[in-house]
Amino acid sequence: MNEIIQAILSAVIMLATACAYVFCIKFLLPKYVIKRGYYIEDNLGRGLKRFVSDSGRALLFEPHPSIRKYIKQYALVSEKGNKYLQCYVDRGANRLTYSIIMLDRNDKVIDVVEVEEVTAKRNLTQPVYLHPDTSYVALIVGSVNKAKLADSAVSYYTQNSIVIFGMVTAAITLVASLIFSLSFSNFMSNVGAGVSSDGVIYFLTSLIAAVAAGVISSLLLLMDCNKNNVRVIK
């Protein structure tokens, strides 16, 4: 009877360890260890005019000079609780891909959306609905007429943060692997299966798992950066 309880307890510890591990990797590390930076300062527009009407209000902006030849002006419109953005694009830019970094009043990035659009001769894009807390935006043009622009990166990671991410992942993996291995050993011995009870072997395999997890996580992150046009800077 005592063995069954110990087996159940070991199984619960294994499950809890796995859940805690996944939670750490998926939520805690991206939030506290590896933070993605955004190119905001170089992509802010200049406010030109404010319009107030019965239906709402609108702010007219002139984009940053680097993209002004593609997007002439853009307007942030707030109507009936909805906020949306419309761009007035150059007539030569028939197919446009641009990213909108939404920021709140505390300069915190709320959301980033990537828009691909075919513009008509009126040169006015369709409204892109923004997060309700959006106070201002930064615009980055990714491609014009299917030609990708050189300076179109929206976000970045630092090299140090990726290295730290790999090391922290390895450390968490080591701890989780040790707990998991010992619980597994205890579980198996309580259900009558003969498994190794040598702690050195479990430690060595946990160490291997930690190193592998650290390296693979860093590599996967770098591959994701390459795929999603996220820069890695010093």
Add this chain to the structure above:
Amino acid sequence: MTDREYVEKGSYTHPQADGYIALKQYIFIRRDGKRCLLLRFANEFSRTVHGFEVIVTQLSSDGRVIGRSRVPYQNISVASGNTYSPDSGIVVRENCADFRISLVYFVSGDYKYVIKRGHAVAHYDPRGYEVPKTNPARSTQIAVKSVHRNGGIFTLIAVVSTVIIVGLCLVAALSGSGGKKTTAYNGGDVSVCDTAILY
């Protein structure tokens, strides 16, 4: 048939706001007994202009102002660099010897550019602009996707790392069992095998 007589033709050389709508040429004609002014504008703006308004100030031979009128041109489409010659002339006084033109505003797309002190101030005014029938349909959004949530890669990392942990844990547990022997019934024959193989 209208009776038309050309009176005077020339280039407009007075200073104008640069980079917007500029008057290039003018012709004084006499049509149906009335003195008229025909104008030719050039769109020096970087985009297509869909309407504009000018103030025409008529001057007598001694330089006195003898008349002033606002002339709007709506629902037009003049591409950048092209010229525009309205069909309708402006009826002027008989003693009008000279004139001045000043641009009040022009419309391009959903923006109305009001000229103030020689510079255009943009106003977002989509309702003030009627789309000419020749213009195509509205713009088309192909894709709008959020790229802020990068949870996908971290989910993958978590799954891969968990698999590594579980896999290596199993390897360690089973490979290090040290040959603890157990028996298994195998179709009537009693055989001896390693526990690690069974599990």
